[in-house]
Amino acid sequence: MAELMILARDTQDVTVPGVLDGFPFLAEQYAEQEIADNPDGNRVLLRVHLGDAQDTTAAQEQFLNTSNLVLEYNVLDELDEQD
Numbered sequence: 342m343a344e345l346m347i348l349a350r351d352t353q354d355v356t357v358p359g360v361l362d363g364f365p366f367l368a369e370q371y372a373e374q375e376i377a378d379n380p381d382g383n384r385v386l387l388r389v390h391l392g393d394a395q396d397t398t399a400a401q402e403q404f405l406n407t408s409n410l411v412l413e414y415n416v417l418d419e420l421d422e423q424d
Contacts, residue, residue: 342393343394343395345416347387347388349386350383350412360410361387365401366389375387391416397416
């Protein structure tokens with residue numbers, strides 16, 4: 342199962358629903374916040390489980406590329422996680 346990892350700008354009220362408000366989730370996709378060692382306190386790591394999909398959709402890419410809270414993102418598949 343592939344996962345979308347999102348590094349987001351931490352604002353006063355950064356939550357999964359806040360950063361991903363309006364994100365075009367597909368069926369069986371869901372997000373959770375990761376606990377990350379972040380001494381600066383200015384970033385948060387989010388994980389989106391992509392369900393049966395192996396990559397993001399064009400609409401999801403557009404959302405991520407235009408969000409002012411998203412700093413960077415990448416898709417990990419099962420093989421990436423085993424390395």
